[in-house]
Amino acid sequence: MRRAYTAVFAAAMLAGCTSTGNVRVRDLPDDRPAESRAMAIEAAARLAAAQEAEAPRADEEPTALAPPVTPADAPSMRTYDPFERINRSMYRFNAHFDESVFLPVANGYRRLPRPLRSGVHNFFGNLGEIGSTLNFALQGRPVYGLRALGRFAINSTLGVGGLIDVAKRMKLPRAATGFGTTLAKWGMRPGPYIVLPLIGPSTLRDTAGLGGDFGLAWGIDAGGFYRSSRNSWMFGVANSIDLRAHIDFRYYETGSAFEYDTIRFLYMRQRLLEDEKLRAEGANLPRSTGTPAGQ
């Protein structure tokens, strides 16, 4: 049986990739113009509806009390990256790994029928709700936590073990969180930028958060998928492939020597923006001013 898995895995890896000396050819997933257009129209309509109903909501978490963020509060355009040389070589390693293993496999997976893929995606997403619920609780954000728990309950039952995202249709969209955000809520700064092997952009805080998430999943071992099952390695592989297939990113597609810098900038700003909400919700998270962002 294991041999069969391995064969499938190898076949997926090699599918659609030929190389002869000066020329390399790779089959990419089909473009689907009609579908993209329909999705864009739908997204635009959703956006318009959202803006229609914009009336600033006194939302679940009270945010109105905190003073607004001003341009002077913006962190430096520079990023705290004391391990830059190691990070850059790790980025390069990740690019090679992605190019030769991860992306080809993900592209093979993308050829499977959409309902199958969305089932897999929803299934993993649903298991993730357990961790989100716990982390929202640790963050002291009960409303989000209840939403995650509600989604888990609904999708595990009505959604046939999580294969269908019923909750989303009931206007309970997925909102994931992790231990990295919990640490932020507890007052931990992002710290230096770190590029992790195989995974990519992170910070010291998010790396610790990752460890926490991992330990949590390991400890809970939901459904026995994470630890007890004999085939939990297959589960891990499938989860990784599904996630990679959902990320529309290609290393060095920009051709730019500054791609590392750009991604570092964006990743760090995104995490810092997310911290702003925690700060507004009362997190005692000091702003670093006058130093590179993250420090």
Next chain:
Amino acid sequence: MLPPCQARAVAARIPRMMKLPIRLLSRHRLGALLAAWLTISGAMPVAADQSGLPTTRGPASGLADSAALRATVFGTPPDQLADGPQRVPVKEIEVRMPWMRPLPRVLWFNERLRVWFSPQEGEAPLAIVIAGTGADGNAGNIRLLRGALYGAGYHVLSLPSPTHPGFISAASSTGVAGDLGQDGEDLYRAVVRILAHLPDAPRISHVDALGYSLGGANAATLKLIDAREHKLGIRRVLMINPPVSLFSSIGRLDRLFAQAIGPADSGLEHLYQRLYAELANLYRVSDAVQVDETFLYGAAAGILRSDDEFSAAIALNFRLALANMFFAGDLYTRAGAVVDPKDPPGPGDPLEQTWATLRGKTFADYFNEVFAPYYLKQRAGTTREALVARNRLDSLGDALLTDLDCYVQTNRDDLILDRDELAWLEHGFAGRIAVYEHGGHLGNIGSREQVADMLAMLEGRWTGGGR
């Protein structure tokens, strides 16, 4: 050698260790996030195909009208897009060009030219599509054109702009992008070589070439070269929102940046700080848990409001595309403008300072510090004025105007054209040009009207010239 059972236990652990970390990357959805953030800030070369080399209209503000700016930034509204086919097969082809120059170590990943090919089953015409300034051959605008062309029965081959760093490294014979003639020669050789290496030897009935923005001018150059070389047999050419003059617009583009953003270091810093604060405040009152693409797309409408902000987004797009061109040109010609030719950066070296310096470099700087020194040395007897003059569409010669198989699509409010340039196009290509009333620069590419006219033009059955 581990005993089998133990080996299995180890093997079982590795993927499990992988799966959760990868969730993190997914949670942040880097790729989509980049695209979204960049739609707002225009902060990366991939987003640069929004525009060609813009000149501006109207003397006082130097800005185009609001509608044109908005169309340029937001692009064609989805409900106006032409119906595309259900599926378009896409192959990515990477070809090594024998004439490529020694690859600087910091650009190690650009060893092969990457192009994209969508083959039909049987014999079919081939459409060669060339991207706009700084964009690669799989950019959003390319995908729109690819869908339409493939749906109409073409094999589609799409290439990056000769100003894309990947092209400069892998296929330029000079390393200095921006000369219409030289870029055209490199592009021509590259296309000939790629066609010889297409997988499964597709049957091609005839060849048409098209491009948007600067890519339009590149496509026209291809046809002029083909008239001399006869290696491709290009039949018709279509330029979508082409520029008329490249270098004479330098001053105006630099002014747009200066007006909308200000001096490069402090102006960009202010823009960034304002953007950060606005995003943070929107995010705090939103229901979103993460700053993801859904949130950012929604926020874009709330953040971009004034004409100045739209202008800033457009100007920044160019500036960042230019920064990559500048860097490559400086590296290849050893001009020493931003990198030390004796000690060029390696792949592991920090580049933040270089990147910051480059953001402050204008088109005029590029011309003065990299482009002109190189070409003045290469072409004995030429002058700076001559270098500027040969980079005008109208200098490509009467061949273009008298060529009945050369078509144009543009907009009356295209930011990259001034009135005289538009008049020159309308007059020179009379009967072969469609001028739409609205769309700014590329703000209607892929729309029903644009696609229908494009296909009719390429098939030689377009009769809309009279309106």
